[in-house]
Amino acid sequence: MALLSLEQVSVAYDNHFILEDFNLQLEKGQLLSLLGPSGCGKTTTLRLIAGFLNAEQGKFMFSGQDYTHVPVNKRNFGFVFQSYALFPHMSVYDNVAFGLRLRKLKEAEVKKRVLRMLDIVSLNDFEKRLPQSLSGGQRQRVAIARALVIEPDLLLFDEPLSNLDANLRVNMRVEIRRIQQELGITTVYVSHDQEECFSISDQVAVMNQGKIEQLDHPAAIFKYPASEYVARFIGFGNFISFENRNDEGEDIELSTKGFNFQAVKRLNGAGNKGLLGAIRPDDLQLLVNVVDSKLVSNTLPGTVQVSTYLGRSYQYEVETELGTFTVNQEMEEPFRQGQRVTVYFPKEKLVLVQ
C-alpha cells in the first residue's frame, strides 16, 4: 500500500479551483517530483501535503491514517522552503536544534543529533554562525539539516534550488539525492526545472492546470510523453497532425496530405497513443538530397529558413508542406538559407501523443 495518498482532493481560492478531484500516490522511500510551470498547482499540492492548506473536499491518507485534518505542527514532516526560511535571530546550531527542543529531548541528545546532522550536510564548523553570514548554498544546507534532524516521516521541498546559481544548483541536487537515498526518506520535490526533476527523481508527475498529465519514471517521460502538453513541456518542439492511422502491420502506418510515415510499435503502448506525431529537434535529420517524399516514407521536402549556431550544433528552421520544423544538427559546413533539403523522421524517434 502506498505510504501517501491524496484522494479526490479539491482546493479552491476565490471560487476558482486550483486542484480538483486530485489523486496522487507515493511509495515509501521514493522521491517524487511535481514538475510544471508556475500556476499549475504543484506548490498548492505540496502545501496541502505539508498542512499549510486545507482541502475543501477529499482525503489525505498517510501511513494508513487520515491526515486530512491533522494540523501542520503535528504532522512531523520536514519542509524546505525556496527562501530557506531560516530563523534570522538564531545561530545555525539553534536553527537545527529548534525542532528537537520542541520534542523535549535532553540537551545532550539534542547536541549529539544536531552535530551529526551538520556533519551530514558538511557544515561542521558553522554552529555559532548566524544565517545572514552564510552563503546561499550554506543556508540551503542548514535548511535541509533543520528539516531532517527531526527524523521526519516525509520530506518536502519547495523549489529549493531556484535561488542558487547554476553550478551550485547542480552540486546541491546531487547532495539532496545522496542524503535522501542515504536516509531512505520519502520525499516530494517541487520544481519548474525539468532537468532538476529528471536527475534526482524516482517518479516525476508533470502537472498542468491542477491535474497530473503524466506520472512515470523520468526516462519514460523523457522518451514517451503521454500528451501534447507534456511533449511540449519537455522539449518535443515538432508536431505533425496525422489524418489516418493503421496498426495492422509491424509498424504503425500514418499518413497526411499524401505523405506517409511509420512509427515503431512499443511494448505497453508507450508513446503510441493518438494521432499527433511529436519529435525532438535533436532527433530530426536533414539530408542534402531531395527525394520524392510521396514515395519514401518518413521524409518531407523543405527549405531552410533560418540557421542559428548553438555551439555544439546548428539549429535550423525548415519550412515544409506540413509546417515549420526545428532541427538541431551537428555539422562542419552548415546549410545555407534558402537551400532545398529533406527532413528525415527516424521511425523509432517518432512518438504519438493525444
Add this chain to the structure above:
Amino acid sequence: MKEGNRALSLYTLLVFIFLLGPLAIISVTSFEPGTILKFPPEGFSLRWYKNIFEVSMFMETFKTSVIVSMLGNLLALLLGVPAAYALSRFSFRGRDTLNALFLSPVLIPGIVLGFTLLRYLIVVYGLPIYAGLLIGHTVIMLPFIIRVIASSLANFDFAVEEAAQSLGAGRLYTFYKIVLPNIRSGIMAAILIAFLESFNNVDISVFMTGPGVSTLPIQMLTYVQNYFDPTIAAISVILMVLTAALMFIIERLMGFAYFTKR
C-alpha cells in the same frame, strides 16, 4: 556649478534657521532672570527651571501625562500588535478598508476626534474623565503602533513562521519565539513614536481634561493664559531635550528611513 552649490548652501542654511531659530530663541529666553519673557535675555539664571518643580500643578500633570501615555501605549500595543500582524500576514476581503480605518485617527482633525470622544464617552456614556483621557490617547496612538509594526512585519518572511510550525511549534509559540524577536526593534520604535505623539497631544486632551485631571501640555496652555514669565520656556526646553533623546533612540533602533518608505 560652484555658484549653484553656494546658492543651495545658503538656501539650506535659511531653511535651518527658519526651523531651528524659534527653538533657539525659546532656549535662550528660558535663562532670563527677570519675571517677563523677553529676547534677548538680560542675564543668566536657572530660576524658572527651579520654578517648574515648585509649581505643584506642573509636577502633577506631568505625572498624569506619563501615566496616560504609558498605559495608553500598553493598550494600543495590545490592540495594535495583533492588528498589524493580521494586516500583514493574511490577505482577506476588506483588508485595505480595515487598514484605512485603523489609520483614520491620523487623518481626522484632532479637534473633531476630541469633541466626538467627549460627546460620547463622557456625555453619553458618563465615563470618568480619567478613563476618557486614556481611551482618547489609546485611539491616537493606535495608528502609529499599527503603521510602524506593520512596516516592520513587511520585511519579515512569513515562510520562517511556517518553518517553525512544520518543525512542531504551535501558532502562539511561533509568534513569541520567532516573529516577536525579529520585529523587536520595530515594536520599540512604535512605542517611542506613539509615546511622543500622546505626550505632546493637546487637541484630544483639551476635551478630555477637567477638574483635577489634566495633562502637562494642557497645564502649560492654561499657564501661558495667566502668566507671562519664562517658566514656560524652561519647560519647553526640557521637553525638547527629552524628545530629541527619544528620537535619537528611535533613529538608532530602526533609522528614519523606515518611516519614509512605502
